[in-house]
Amino acid sequence: MEFRSSTDSLVMEQDGVYSWLENQRYLWRIRWGLFAGKLRWFVGEIIGHPSALTGGMVMLLYIAMAILAPYLAPMSPYDGALTSRLLAPAWISGNWQHVLGCDGVGRDLLSRIIYGSRLSLVVGLTAVGFSLVVGTSLGLVAGYFQGRLDNVLSRFSDLLLAFPYLIFAIFVMAAIGPGITNLIVALSFKGWVEFYRLVRGQVLAEKTKEYVEAARLSGQSDWSILLREILPNIQPSLIVLATLRLAHMIVTEASLSFLGLGVGPRIPAWGSMVNAGRDYMLSAWWVSTFPGLAIMSLALATNMFGEGLRDILDPRLKIE
């Protein structure tokens, strides 16, 4: 095969004027500029979207709470004094040492709620992260290459979807026993399916677009097309879905904890705290109510943030 020389005006340059390092710096500066531009746009959009802004702020608040728990919590979340059993919140009849009162074994509620955010967020984020990675990788491969693997995975995901989420998680937890790791396993066991289906569907749609064919004509391999061309186009929907799933995971974790299928009784978990206060609902309502409010506010905030992200990043998804 002959190559023409007339157009070879684009032959490789000899050593450039700049060193390799300088060039890398230059390129990174450009990339940073693009990223900063996107960031500025994103922040502007969030600020212009009240519910996303509120949700995001509340989420940040809880995350900060989880990280700074040892410094924020006024008391130990593990030890209680029998003298302060079922102590009422400060503004009712208690004292300002236990602002939100105490539970049935005299542990400070505020401290337990602050520490409880750790479990909710760690379990939620890890489970979502795990589901995201597994679901996305499988979805990318299945959607792009289709064939038998796609058939098997899709039928399996259909099968998993036939079970209600919570019942499935209860089943898994009952089988493998309590514990943080087991909780994450139980939640991600089915959690990847949503990501798988989203990614697979979007890959199927994206791969017929002309830019994919153009990439092939530029000599890119299948994997390169999948990761460098298609994945960035799915990314916004993935971020949205991940946020929305996070809210769901947090609620499910709380439900499992409520049913006593979460972690051991000593570790503060919002769900088990709600359960522990059930018996005192009439006499000491605060024992259940405050952890319940914590679950609700975090889940609501995450959902609001997720819906806001959807409006901003991926208007297409609104239709669903």
Added chain:
Amino acid sequence: MSKTLVAVTGLKKHFLIQRSLITKLVAGAKDQRIRAVDGVDFEIHRQETLGLVGESGCGKTTLGRTLVGLYEPTAGSVTFAGQNVEELKRKDPLAFYRQVQMVFQNPYASLNPRKTVRDILSQPLQARARYNPKGLEEAAIRLLEQVGLNAHHMDRYPHQFSGGQRQRISIARALAMQPSFIVCDEPVSALDVSVQAQILNLLRDLQIRFQLTYLFISHDLSVVRYLCDRVAVMYLGKIVEIGDTEDVFNQPIHPYTEALLSSMPQIKREPVRQRILLSGSVPSPLNPPSGCSFHPRCFAQVGKICQQKEPELKQHASGRLVACHRRNL
């Protein structure tokens, strides 16, 4: 160096619609075969522009994509500079794509919305040769300048450009591989007329500058007449007429060509010549008519032979290739 750059012989591209076993049993559905390209022979000469015209669904886009290797032919072969394309692709796909590129129709779908122009152009440049970073940047800028853009456009995303500018980027990306043959699939049909003229001029200039060969697929006959040296008319997966553009436009031989050209709207002072209105529309390529696939709409049938025998593409006295049973035209 032979005159022919691309030779297509007996090319067929069929798409199978496979139904699952259950739908077959329950609904009685059958596997179907779309005969998008159904036996096509032609040659493209070096440094010419061959126009490919036809109505939607006639298989012209499929044919273009098969030529650049995006689809594998069902039967027949394509040779490029004397070598079989399938073999070339198997041996070294990159070497093949360095010779053959494509410009797509939709300037909105053909550029990845999440990549900057720099990324879009760097990819093919690096596939073509090894560059140091500075060389890569300069090469990309040179490409942009060749298509009438400049260095300021390097770090922008596709949505920041107008349709015409996007089509320029698309052309730059194809040029990055320094191909000798470019398939242009309706490159201007999504653009406004004033911008369309800019792109047509650009394509013409680039052809002269880089000695390019084009296959220009279009449904806009006026554009084809302006730009193309020769023109091939496609109907239902087959080529019915192929010849020099002016000859074909002035004196169409195949009845379909005649009807197609007469329905083309004109801007002319003299009154419009008698229009041949075809009845009906293009039959489905799922189930093409027997014999000559144009016979159900044809106004110049010569007898039963039209329904029974498929006409071959034969050399006509004027040097044109025509597939029609009509004689002494």
Added chain:
Amino acid sequence: MLRVRNLAVHFPTRRGTVKAVNDVSFELNDGEILGLVGESGCGKSMTLLALMGLVPYPGETVAGEVRFQGRDLLKLGRDELRQVRGRQIAMIFQDPLTTLNPVFKVGEQIAEALRVHNILKPEKRGLFSRSASGTDAIREEVIRLMEAVGIPAPEQRLEEYPHQFSGGMQQRAIIAIALSCRPHLLLADEPTTALDVTVQAQILDLLRQINQKEGTGIILVTHNLAVAAEFCQRLAVMYAGQLMELGPTEAVIFDPIHPYTKGLLRSLPYLVPKGSPLVPIPGSVPDLAQLPRGCPYSSRCELATAACWEQSSPWVEVQPGHAARCWRST
């Protein structure tokens, strides 16, 4: 027949008010075919929608007068306007598939149009008393309409669903719906853009027949100058929301006044000899939210002077019936 005066449609956006239609005036004579041509975004479709009172939110018809049969359509109430729409003015859109409802049979959709406008009243209304003769009359009328627009074998095809029709047949069905009320005026928004040339010729031929037989006035919106040149008696050229030139087709095409019309014609491959380059209009269409103070074309016009940039150009009638909005024609 139809007289449009100083029509203006504005869209508020974040970047400012987009003047989608800006001071457009024209009239349509009885039984005439007027072509409204221009590039995408020039406001030609919006003008049609404004005539029908169908400007989509958040757009608003802020000024103007649309006089049709002695009434100003812009001042009519919603119900009155609905009576006019469909009864006296019908509209055809670009994409036939989105206009037809995919879940109803084509015949039913045409019959529905007849019923809505009470063209043929079944003798008794009501759930059980719908007389056979009434429905039969409708059925006959549907068949007559389908025949009129050239749908072969209407008795069978009225039982079919839109997806069983080809693109050209779908457009014919839509024309049948539009014709069901025997409108005086037909507004066609790019009716052949989605179709192939051979089918385009059929549809244009059909529209011309309707125009000649029934005397229906037609406004054809199209970006295809050649189609407009062949089909229309008069042409109106729009650019960036404004009417740039208006005149008899022959005059506009072969003796254009406005530099934009000239530029548009020069960039078409029809009139340029083979091998010589086309002369494209430099640059691109300006942002409608940030139009220059003067002529919107001044940024691309070779002949632009200071006056063009500063002051909006006057509407000048150069020859009887042939006018343009340009300083140079004064």
